[in-house]
């Protein structure tokens with residue numbers, strides 16, 4: 001028998017969330033982002049959930065090839081582009097687009113002899129200062145690209161630092177859009193601007209944020225990019241992580257639970273032991289009171305999360321027994337609440353789902 005912990009991937013939720021992205025930006029084509037193994041949901045499962053997208057975008061060159069092997073025939077985009085010349089050969093062979101963000105990549109591209117032209121997504125640094133060319137050097141790089149016979153279509157892209165906070169005091173989305181427009185003025189080619197947070201700003205930004213392509217990631221999996229909750233944004237969770245109670249302990253006043261004896265009971269109470277720990281991807285830093293569902297009832301974690309187990313307060317669920325169903329996150333328990341309690345974001349929890357957890361589809 002396998003351990004009772006299992007992650008259920010809801011393919012229909014991914015489809016629903018993709019429709020949400022389209023509804024926010026009806027005029028834009030959609031890159032479904034499935035880097036990091038489809039944000040932990042599995043590359044192939046994410047690909048099937050995103051069958052209706054116009055293209056798929058990711059970071060890992062080997063997984064770009066894998067998408068082709070799995071039969072994906074629409075566009076594929078490497079969001080960090082090529083890391084070495086062999087990646088360029090692969091891109092030509094498998095018709096994979098790549099972002100161009102730095103001079104070293106441009107030199108690699110200029111030195112390359114490719115069997116077929118590759119489509120390039122020229123990236124502008126509009127204030128994030130991670131990847132991309134400065135607005136003032138953008139047109140010159142564009143001209144160098146244009147001169148290369150083995151470059152096909154050139155798309156112009158940028159990435160937002162603070163799209164989840166419309167009026168960010170340091171680098172606002174409006175300021176990034178302004179810099180992008182200034183640096184790309186007069187240059188031909190489609191525009192690609194928005195991550196999930198930006199997509200939810202599109203209705204409000206109206207004509208300011210015009211993007212031929214959008215690049216939703218987290219929203220497709222039912223996580224909030226920040227600001228409002230996923231439910232308020234009309235998103236459905238694409239992953240439910242659940243397990244079972246494998247032990248129930250009656251303890252008395254003064255008794256302690258788990259490593260470090262962090263939790264001490266005020267009075268007699270019942271503790272449930274759940275087959276889920278940090279080696280399954282549950283955050284070890286989840287503090288006491290992090291929410292969890294037992295038999296559909298909301299309760300809390302007590303004591304430290306250990307490698308294979310965590311402990312929960314069964315006071316609100318007095319009838320809970322060994323075998324009782326525990327939902328760590330997903331349907332009925334927003335992943336973002338668990339993340340927030342643990343000082344992180346839903347993105348990190350999804351991506352960190354451990355390989356030892358069984359996965360099934362619904």
Ligand SMILES: *Cc1c(COP(=O)(O)O)cnc(C)c1O
Nearest residue numbers: 033079159195196215216217218
């Ligand atoms: C990951 C990524 C996205 C998707 O971001 P989300 O916040 O998950 O929507 C979009 N664009 C680029 C360049 C990315 O790397």
